[in-house]
Amino acid sequence: MQYRASFFMELLGTALITLLEYASLALIFFRFEDLKGWSLGEIAFIYGLAEISFGFMDLFFSGFDPGNFGLRVRKGEFDQLLLRPLNIPLQILGSAFVLRRLGKIVVGVFIFSFALRQTNLVWTTAKILYLPLVVLGQVCFFGGLFIIGATITFWTVESIEVVNIFTYGGNYMMSYPMHIYQNWLRRFFTYLIPVAFLNYYPALYYLDKPDPFNLPTFAPFLSPVAGVSVFLAALAFWQFGIKYYQSTGT
Amino acid sequence: MKLFWELTKRSFKRQLTYRAATLAGLLTNFFFGIIRAGILIALYGTRQDVAGLSLPDAITYAALTQAVIAYLSFFNWTLIMDTIYTGDISSDLLKPMNYFRFWLSQDLGRAIVNLFLRGVIVMVGYAFIFDLTFPNSGWQWLALGISVILSWVLNFSWRFLINLSAFWTPNAQGITRFFFIGMWFFSGFLTPLRYFPNWVVRVSNLTPFPSMINTVAEIYLNVLQGPELVQAVLVQLGWAIAIILAGQLVLRAGVRRLVILGG
Numbered sequence: 237m238q239y240r241a242s243f244f245m246e247l248l249g250t251a252l253i254t255l256l257e258y259a260s261l262a263l264i265f266f267r268f269e270d271l272k273g274w275s276l277g278e279i280a281f282i283y284g285l286a287e288i289s290f291g292f293m294d295l296f297f298s299g300f301d302p303g304n305f306g307l308r309v310r311k312g313e314f315d316q317l318l319l320r321p322l323n324i325p326l327q328i329l330g331s332a333f334v335l336r337r338l339g340k341i342v343v344g345v346f347i348f349s350f351a352l353r354q355t356n357l358v359w360t361t362a363k364i365l366y367l368p369l370v371v372l373g374q375v376c377f378f379g380g381l382f383i384i385g386a387t388i389t390f391w392t393v394e395s396i397e398v399v400n401i402f403t404y405g406g407n408y409m410m411s412y413p414m415h416i417y418q419n420w421l422r423r424f425f426t427y428l429i430p431v432a433f434l435n436y437y438p439a440l441y442y443l444d445k446p447d448p449f450n451l452p453t454f455a456p457f458l459s460p461v462a463g464v465s466v467f468l469a470a471l472a473f474w475q476f477g478i479k480y481y482q483s484t485g486t
Numbered sequence: 487m488k489l490f491w492e493l494t495k496r497s498f499k500r501q502l503t504y505r506a507a508t509l510a511g512l513l514t515n516f517f518f519g520i521i522r523a524g525i526l527i528a529l530y531g532t533r534q535d536v537a538g539l540s541l542p543d544a545i546t547y548a549a550l551t552q553a554v555i556a557y558l559s560f561f562n563w564t565l566i567m568d569t570i571y572t573g574d575i576s577s578d579l580l581k582p583m584n585y586f587r588f589w590l591s592q593d594l595g596r597a598i599v600n601l602f603l604r605g606v607i608v609m610v611g612y613a614f615i616f617d618l619t620f621p622n623s624g625w626q627w628l629a630l631g632i633s634v635i636l637s638w639v640l641n642f643s644w645r646f647l648i649n650l651s652a653f654w655t656p657n658a659q660g661i662t663r664f665f666f667i668g669m670w671f672f673s674g675f676l677t678p679l680r681y682f683p684n685w686v687v688r689v690s691n692l693t694p695f696p697s698m699i700n701t702v703a704e705i706y707l708n709v710l711q712g713p714e715l716v717q718a719v720l721v722q723l724g725w726a727i728a729i730i731l732a733g734q735l736v737l738r739a740g741v742r743r744l745v746i747l748g749g
Contacts, residue, residue, distance in 0.1 A: 241657050241660075242656070242657045242659070242660050245657055245660030245661065245663070245664070246660055246663070248664075249660060249663045249664055249667060252664070252667050253667045253670070256667065256670070256671045256676070257676060259671075260671065260676040260677040260682075261677075263677070263681070263682050263683060263686060264529075264677055264681040264682065266683055267536050267537060267681055268529045268530075268533075268536065271525070271528050271529055272528040272531065397507065397510035397511070397514065398510050398513055398514070400514055401513060401514055401517045405514070405517050405518060405521065408518065408521055409521050412521075412524075412525055412528075416524055416525060416527070416528035417521070417524040418520075418524060421520065421524065
């Protein structure tokens with residue numbers, strides 16, 4: 237917190253880009269009016285939720301961000317962690333707590349509250365109780381992807397940018413309703429990588445929209461299941477990777 | 487001038503060696519572009535024409551924004567800033583070459599590689615998947631060529647200028663980030679400027695940013711033709727000259743300061 241000016245600038249920068257990206261969508265809605273049956277308010281619901289979740293994930297999991305983590309492996313800093321008698325993933329979680337991501341979360345909450353004002357969302361006890369679990373599912377999912385990306389750098393040493401397609405790309409994709417995408421793309425991100433269950437299906441439940449793909453009625457409640465499964469699989473992959481870890485020697 | 491091309495050639499060869507990064511970048515461009523195209527197709531629905539753009543125009547526009555990211559170093563560029571902080575700038579300033587041209591020549595090598603390996607490949611790849619729009623005459627292609635070159639000159643001069651903020655503040659990274667964010671919005675990178683309400687377009691036109699992407703894209707899509715096209719290219723040229731001159735003035739002030747601090 238010593239570099240206060242730089243901290244506030246980063247905080248503001250993160251908030252600004254999140255806001256402008258959303259604004260550029262909101263502004264063109266004057267011309268387009270709807271997105272395949274979804275209003276701007278309804279999109280704001282999934283858009284805001286995705287920003288909030290990704291912001292929280294980034295707040296906690298930045299240490300695993302494959303870009304940063306690859307650098308530490310390359311410099312040999314990771315070896316230090318191995319020597320300490322503490323759980324290694326926990327050490328990495330504690331190593332980077334990127335407070336500037338709060339900017340993303342704050343704007344996400346703003347977009348989400350816009351959605352609540354624009355849509356006639358009927359709240360029930362179940363809906364209120366389930367909301368934190370939806371966020372948890374998304375946080376676990378993207379946290380898991382970060383861990384998988386970090387683990388791959390054990391072998392490659394270089395950070396592999398292709399992982400960004402799934403993390404940042406997945407986040408971008410699920411900010412919009414899944415039924416707008418081409419079938420092959422949507423199927424890939426429903427059955428192979430469970431992005432659709434994290435945000436889109438919960439949104440159908442909250443906004444009382446019919447499921448265009450007729451999945452079983454429990455589909456909206458799979459968000460925490462999908463998120464936690466990916467997270468556990470990522471931890472298992474991490475354990476496997478660490479067994480084969482060889483230092484770069486630097 | 488021989489020195490200029492030598493530096494360009496070396497930077498060109500250096501850039502060619504980043505094969506894995508180029509491939510990863512291409513995949514990312516394709517993925518994000520496909521998502522963007524998906525959103526556009528859904529937005530258009532049955533609409534034939536929105537603000538003068540057809541659906542193929544809109545998809546071509548989205549592809550173009552992905553194609554120029556690497557060519558223009560559009561996400562981040564802090565090389566000059568880094569040399570100011572490390573002090574390496576002092577030896578660069580002593581080189582028997584104008585400081586602006588020293589960096590311009592190296593950025594040119596980088597830009598040429600990315601124009602072809604990232605830009606052209608992205609556009610060709612998209613043409614296989616989607617129905618795209620192309621410049622409709624030899625003149626349009628020629629104007630496009632000129633406009634593409636000017637967009638790089640302008641964009642480089644802009645990156646040069648904002649990097650110099652490191653002379654005055656230890657927070658140049660944060661400051662340039664704001665400039666980059668403004669550029670993404672006002673250049674038409676996030677959305678074609680035509681879709682925006684008029685007042686946003688008017689504000690954008692007060693900045694040099696539309697000349698970096700929106701103008702190039704509108705020439706590519708044949709939206710700009712005849713006198714309008716000539717005018718747009720002249721605006722690009724005007725901004726490029728203005729920003730280059732601003733860069734020279736700021737550099738002079740910065741170097742004076744560097745001397746006072748003792749490098």
